[in-house]
Every structure is written in C-alpha cells, then in structure tokens.
Amino acid sequence: MTVGARDKNWRYRLAAERGALAAAVIFTIMFTVYGAAQPTGLSSDVVNTAANKGALLALVAMAQTVPVLTGGLDLSVGMIFMLTNCLASVIVTGSPAMTILGIAGVLAAGLACGLANGLIVVYGRLQPLIATLATSAIYFGIALALRPQPGGDVNGDFADLMTRSTYGVPSSVVLIVGAVVLIWMPYRNSTLGRAAYAVGSSEQAAYMSGVPIARAKLCAYTLAGLFAAVGGLLLTCLTYSGEARAALGGDYTLNSIAALVIGGTSLFGGSGGVVGSVFGAFVMRTVGDLLVVFNINPVLQPLFVGVVLLFAVSLGSLRLLRVRNKLDLYR
Structure with missing residues (x-):
C-alpha cells in the first residue's frame, strides 16, 4: 500500500469515527469538571461508581446501535435489559458451577429475545418500531412473572468481580472494552457487519448488490439482545436483586437512543458505531453527576440532557443538509 493510499485510508477512518471522537472529547471535558468539583477529586471510589452507572446505559446503547445501523429501531432493548436482570436474580446463584450455568442462561435468554425480534422484523415483514414495541410488552410480562415483587439474589463473588476496581480500573470498564473488542469488532469486520452498514445506507442498493439483507438484520437484532443481556447481568450485580418496572425499561430504551445520537450514529442507519x-x-450519565456536585435540582436533568442531545443532533443535521450521497460523509 502506497503512502497516499494509507493517508486516504486514515482520513476515511477518522471521518467515519468523527461522531465518536466528538463524544469522547465532550465526555472528557465534562468528567474533568466533575472530578475538579469533587472534594476528594477523582478517587478510585468516585471513578468506580461513575463507571458502574455509565456502563449500564452504555451496554443498552450498544444494543440499540446495532439495529439502528441497519435502518431499524429496537424499542425492546430496555425490556430485554430488565427481563435479564430479573432472570439473573433467579438463576445466577449458588455454587460457582451453578453461577456459570446461570450466566449462560441469561445470555441465551437475551439472544433468544433478540432473535425473536429479528424473525418478526425480517420474516413477519413488520416495521421494526411496531414489532419491537409489541415484543417489549411481552418481555415485560415475562419479567413480571419472574419477579412480581422486587427481590432475588446473585452470587456474591461474581457480583464483586463485576463491580469492583482492580488497580484503579473499574471492572465495568473492562467489561465494556471486552464487549467492544470481543463482540463488536469481529462483528464490524465480518461480512454481516459490513452488510448491516450497507443495508442502512441503502437497502435497495444493497439488495441489487447481492448483500444478505435478511441475515444482516437478523444478526443485528440478535446481537442487540446479547448486549442488553450483559447489561441486565451487570444491573443484577450492582443491586443484588431483580425488579420488573415498566418505567425502568422505558427510560433505558429512550436514553439509549439519545446516547447513540450523541455518539454520532445516524438514526437513518449506515453510519456510526x-x-x-x-x-x-x-x-x-455525567450530566446527572454534574447537577449533583453543583447543587442543581436533579429534576432539571432532562432539560440539560435535552440541550446536549439537541446540540449533538443539530451538528449531525447541519452536515447531512449538505450531503446528497451518504458516501460523501467519509470524503
């Protein structure tokens, strides 16, 4: 590869990740301000607590991102997150062997929920918005059957492993990095991952090019269920219980959409990550923390989140107004 070709490749990669880089810069600035406002600074406990809270939404946002890349939307990710939380509070207990089986069962349940969504969208030919809205009600019913009242338990050693810090590095951050490296990156570079971007950019063009559209969508929704299940496991480890609460699932679903928009993923599909x-x-999550340290009424959090979200959406829209072809986004 020539030097010019390598430079062009790097420019393409930087352009493709522009939204992620902007979100990273915004977070770094906000978290630095948050740390400076803390009486104890960014101590290990402060970082660990912030990481654990942020990781929950991050995993649900990761779940939401994959279907959105195909041009769809999954309104059930919050309910899958809540369902797997309730399931984990029932089966991730007992001996180490039983705990491992329980973890496998929770992840399998998330995969099954995502697969069901994909089958309905692809072969039922329903709009993703309608299909996942219906399945979210089903998943909430199952969660409620598992946990009519908040309660349950989880293996203490496993919970400690998932929520502690080691040498100042929160386990939840390691979990996020592991999910990106072991799940997202192989998927992103696979045939189905590239197909998901192609479908989101133009489903008609993807079909004419022989892209496996059905498999790409099916894999995207299934993977969404897996990410949401990992989040449900982490929530169980943090709370040592499960709770079937409609407001909880709804909040995480809506916030996941906001998070991916702030992170530069287009709701039209085909770009982001x-x-x-x-x-x-x-x-x-840092917006809420800043409100606390500056003694601002937490009731105003939706206002500040809305301002940040509107700013992020506006930046993306200004660029889209000048684009006639989505490939121009990467030039």
Whole structure:
C-alpha cells in the first residue's frame, strides 16, 4: 500500500469515527469538571461508581446501535435489559458451577429475545418500531412473572468481580472494552457487519448488490439482545436483586437512543458505531453527576440532557443538509 493510499485510508477512518471522537472529547471535558468539583477529586471510589452507572446505559446503547445501523429501531432493548436482570436474580446463584450455568442462561435468554425480534422484523415483514414495541410488552410480562415483587439474589463473588476496581480500573470498564473488542469488532469486520452498514445506507442498493439483507438484520437484532443481556447481568450485580418496572425499561430504551445520537450514529442507519454510543452514554450519565456536585435540582436533568442531545443532533443535521450521497460523509 502506497503512502497516499494509507493517508486516504486514515482520513476515511477518522471521518467515519468523527461522531465518536466528538463524544469522547465532550465526555472528557465534562468528567474533568466533575472530578475538579469533587472534594476528594477523582478517587478510585468516585471513578468506580461513575463507571458502574455509565456502563449500564452504555451496554443498552450498544444494543440499540446495532439495529439502528441497519435502518431499524429496537424499542425492546430496555425490556430485554430488565427481563435479564430479573432472570439473573433467579438463576445466577449458588455454587460457582451453578453461577456459570446461570450466566449462560441469561445470555441465551437475551439472544433468544433478540432473535425473536429479528424473525418478526425480517420474516413477519413488520416495521421494526411496531414489532419491537409489541415484543417489549411481552418481555415485560415475562419479567413480571419472574419477579412480581422486587427481590432475588446473585452470587456474591461474581457480583464483586463485576463491580469492583482492580488497580484503579473499574471492572465495568473492562467489561465494556471486552464487549467492544470481543463482540463488536469481529462483528464490524465480518461480512454481516459490513452488510448491516450497507443495508442502512441503502437497502435497495444493497439488495441489487447481492448483500444478505435478511441475515444482516437478523444478526443485528440478535446481537442487540446479547448486549442488553450483559447489561441486565451487570444491573443484577450492582443491586443484588431483580425488579420488573415498566418505567425502568422505558427510560433505558429512550436514553439509549439519545446516547447513540450523541455518539454520532445516524438514526437513518449506515453510519456510526457502538464506541460512540458508549461515550454518548457516559456523557448523559455525567450530566446527572454534574447537577449533583453543583447543587442543581436533579429534576432539571432532562432539560440539560435535552440541550446536549439537541446540540449533538443539530451538528449531525447541519452536515447531512449538505450531503446528497451518504458516501460523501467519509470524503
């Protein structure tokens, strides 16, 4: 590869990740201000607490991002997150062997929920918005059957492993990095991952090019269920219980959409990625932390989140207004 070709490749990559880089810069500034306002500074406990709170939304935002890349939307990710939380509070207990089986069961449940969404969207030919709105009600019913009242338990050693810091590095951050490296990156570079971007950019062009549209969408929704299930596991480890609460699932679903927009993923599909969504989620969580340290009424948090979200959407819209072809976004 020539030097010019390498430079062009790097320019393309930087352009493709522009939204993620912007979200990372915003988060860094906000978190630095938050740390400076803390009486104890950015101590290990402060960082760990912030990381644990942000990781929950980050995982749900990652779940939302994959279907959005195909031009869809998954309104059930919050309910899958809540369902797996309730399921984990039932089966991730007991001996180490039983705990491992329980973890596998929770992840399998998330995959099954995502697969069901994908089958309905692809072969049922329903709009993703309608299909996932219906399945979210089903998943909430199952969660409520598992946990009519908040309660349950989780293996203490596993919970400690998932929520502590080691040498100042929160386990939740390691979990996010692991999900990106072990799940997202192989998927992003696979045939189905590239197909998801192609479908989101132009489904008609993708079809004419022989892109496996059905498999790409099916894989995207299934992967969304897996990410949401990992988040449900983490929530169980943080709370040592499960709770079927409609408001909880709804809040995480809506906030996941906001996080991916802040992270630079287009709601029209075809551009973006989970890395930006992770930083977008941490931006949203840091807004709430800043309100606390500056003694601002937490009731005003939606106002500040809305301002940040509107700013992020406006920046993206200004660029889209000048684009006739989505490929221009990467020139």
